[in-house]
Amino acid sequence: MIASFTLPSPTGMSVPFDTDFLTDMRRDLLRFARLQLRDDALAEDVVQEALAGALAGGREFAGRSALKTWVFAILRNKIVDAIRERSRSINVSALSVEEEAMDETFDSLFKPNAHWQPDEAPAAWGDPEAALGQEQFWAVFEACLEHLPANTARVFMMREFLEFDTDEVCTELAISTSNCHVILHRARTGLRRCLERSWFANGGASC
Amino acid sequence: MLTCKEVTHLLSEGQDRKLTVAERVRMEMHLLICDGCSNFSRQMNFLRKACRRYVESLPSGEKKQP
Numbered sequence: 001m002i003a004s005f006t007l008p009s010p011t012g013m014s015v016p017f018d019t020d021f022l023t024d025m026r027r028d029l030l031r032f033a034r035l036q037l038r039d040d041a042l043a044e045d046v047v048q049e050a051l052a053g054a055l056a057g058g059r060e061f062a063g064r065s066a067l068k069t070w071v072f073a074i075l076r077n078k079i080v081d082a083i084r085e086r087s088r089s090i091n092v093s094a095l096s097v098e099e100e101a102m103d104e105t106f107d108s109l110f111k112p113n114a115h116w117q118p119d120e121a122p123a124a125w126g127d128p129e130a131a132l133g134q135e136q137f138w139a140v141f142e143a144c145l146e147h148l149p150a151n152t153a154r155v156f157m158m159r160e161f162l163e164f165d166t167d168e169v170c171t172e173l174a175i176s177t178s179n180c181h182v183i184l185h186r187a188r189t190g191l192r193r194c195l196e197r198s199w200f201a202n203g204g205a206s207c
Numbered sequence: 208m209l210t211c212k213e214v215t216h217l218l219s220e221g222q223d224r225k226l227t228v229a230e231r232v233r234m235e236m237h238l239l240i241c242d243g244c245s246n247f248s249r250q251m252n253f254l255r256k257a258c259r260r261y262v263e264s265l266p267s268g269e270k271k272q273p
Contacts, residue, residue, distance in 0.1 A: 125250060
């Protein structure tokens with residue numbers, strides 16, 4: 001059904017969005033939604049809504065990338081709505097076993113005086129910018145994001161991917177500012193450690 | 208003097224709120240003498256950059272170009 005959509009171009013010519021393009025786009029949208037919502041059925045729903053919203057508006061697109069940018073913009077709003085909705089029924093501040101384990105791991109990096117253990121002090125990552133150009137790095141990056149506990153991930157992604165101010169994140173999720181800072185710190189230190197172990201400690205992928 | 212653990216919190220919070228002058232001064236003094244925290248600081252900046260790049264690349268599906 002989606003595959004049969006054609007959209008008018010600014011010149012009035014019809015630009016066909018073929019099955020492959022739409023299938024690929026839908027897959028990308030789903031991956032992004034799943035990463036943040038951690039709920040396959042909900043992710044399917046928001047992606048469907050975003051696609052329907054983009055195609056129903058009677059808006060004209062200059063081409064594929066314009067359509068995709070627009071759909072992603074709609075999707076981000078739909079994800080925010082879904083997170084907002086969900087935050088009414090779950091307690092984002094409640095610590096899961098995974099989150100407690102992350103805190104214990106982080107604490108274990110320090111001596112009793114709260115300075116780094118000699119073996120655990122963060123080492124230089126060489127030229128991390130180079131990693132940004134490597135396909136395999138992004139696979140590791142996504143795997144590390146998936147590895148974060150759900151609530152920690154949700155707060156972090158609202159801040160970093162949906163680019164909310166920290167105050168807005170706290171308000172939307174009904175958590176205190178200080179707790180928001182604690183959760184973001186947990187997410188960042190967890191991601192840092194995951195990237196270090198999975199990528200930078202090995203000097204990156206050989207290619 | 209700030210502990211390394213405190214510095215990691217300030218470095219993270221520095222991405223979310225404006226640190227006070229006093230916090231900044233104490234943190235910078237610590238970073239001058241602490242390699243571990245200096246690396247941590249650079250890694251936090253890298254993380255922010257990677258997240259931005261990740262989101263920007265989604266519509267195009269192409270991460271290799273900024």
